[in-house]
Amino acid sequence: MTRAMRMMEEQVKLCDGIVFVLDARAPFACLNKNLFKIFAHRPVVYVFNKYDLVEQSEFAKVLQQFKSENKRAITTVGTSKKSAKSLYLEIVNALNDVLEKYKNKGIKRPLRIMVAGLPNTGKSTIINLLCGGKKAKTGDKAGVTKDKQWLKVQNLELLDTPGTTPPSFDSETNATFLAFIGSINDDILDFTELSLELIRYLNQKYKDALKQAYGIETDEKTEYEVFEEIAKVKGCLRKGGVIDEERASSLFINDLRKGKLGKILFV
Ligand SMILES: Nc1nc2c(ncn2[C@@H]2O[C@H](COP(=O)(O)OP(=O)(O)OP(=O)(O)O)[C@@H](O)[C@H]2O)c(=O)[nH]1
Ligand SMILES: [Mg+2]
Structure with a gap:
């Protein structure tokens, strides 16, 4: 405990x-x-x-x-x-x-x-x-x-009371949802992985969210390709066109948490 x-x-x-x-x-x-x-x-x-x-x-x-x-x-x-x-x-x-x-x-x-x-x-x-x-x-x-x-x-x-992180999560999906909303200590999270999970979730349930927020079309693209486009929109390109994953993922998850991707329900 x-x-x-x-x-x-x-x-x-x-x-x-x-x-x-x-x-x-x-x-x-x-x-x-x-x-x-x-x-x-x-x-x-x-x-x-x-x-x-x-x-x-x-x-x-x-x-x-x-x-x-x-x-x-x-x-x-x-x-x-x-x-x-x-x-x-x-x-x-x-x-x-x-x-x-x-x-x-x-x-x-x-x-x-x-x-x-x-x-x-x-x-x-x-x-x-x-x-x-x-x-x-x-x-x-x-x-x-x-x-x-x-x-x-x-x-x-x-x-x-201090927020209580339970000793175990009911499911991996629930753990991911809690990571999205900032209920799990960010220091232990892989934000790039979390960003890809978020893109996957939005593709399934909120098809237009990324188009509306960033003008990005997601059809026929892998999650990582979509992530790269988000990185570009966010100005997270390094010299040689390599994306700064850490910065891009942090800005992306932050947009979600601030409600900038629209009203999203994780159920
Ligand atoms: N948009 C929005 N933000 C809220 C609302 N309630 C709280 N917040 C924000 O959520 C953040 C967390 O609020 P806290 O009250 O510190 O949360 P807590 O549960 O006491 O957190 P811990 O003490 O860390 O467990 C703060 O930035 C609040 O301003 C709400 O109803 N809407
Ligand atoms: Mg508190």
Whole structure:
């Protein structure tokens, strides 16, 4: 078990419920089974964050699936104040039974909520949204939050946790999806390989994405040929016409993460 998983397992015992933050762009890949075992019987609110980066009509199916399993699910844009109120109400509603129980027993203390999820899904951003200020550190890469931190929001105490990388991935495809969205430490990734995987995925599911983003036709071309064209568009040619794979792949993946290739769902 990873250090972060062990910490969560200990802290979860102190909490009344879980806010589980997922990246809406890879909703199922963010649902690692290993994490759920440690939430044992506590109410969970599934927060599909970064909702601005997916097509709402396409995401509706995912949401429907969750709701049909009687899971509490909500979509949010962590960086927009508009999401704050509905999220707060969803959390309080999910913990209604716990609140009642405390009331009956005469216990007066704030509800404690663990905010958990894979790295870079927006946990700290969500906490700042609920606090109405920048109390938790955020950043656009995996591993920004290094240690747990309690923050008070009205009658709630929220526990920010470091993103938990599960000990194993449910599948290789899910691991690739998580790499695309920046939930896996970039230092261990081969960005050129990842770029080729992305080209393959876009060819299958979002045929026009590269044409719209870069004006590149992909028909009848290998993934590497498409990658070379992207490198050219990005000005990543070295002397003699050799492409700078490292720079090109980094710029390409970054475009994806910033939403510049359009709204892409990895399912
Ligand atoms: N487009 C978009 N970006 C978001 C949203 N929510 C968070 N972000 C960005 O995503 C990045 C990661 O956010 P964090 O809150 O640091 O994520 P985290 O889950 O706390 O990450 P770790 O602490 O590293 O596990 C930051 O650059 C945020 O600004 C959102 O709804 N939409
Ligand atoms: Mg964080």
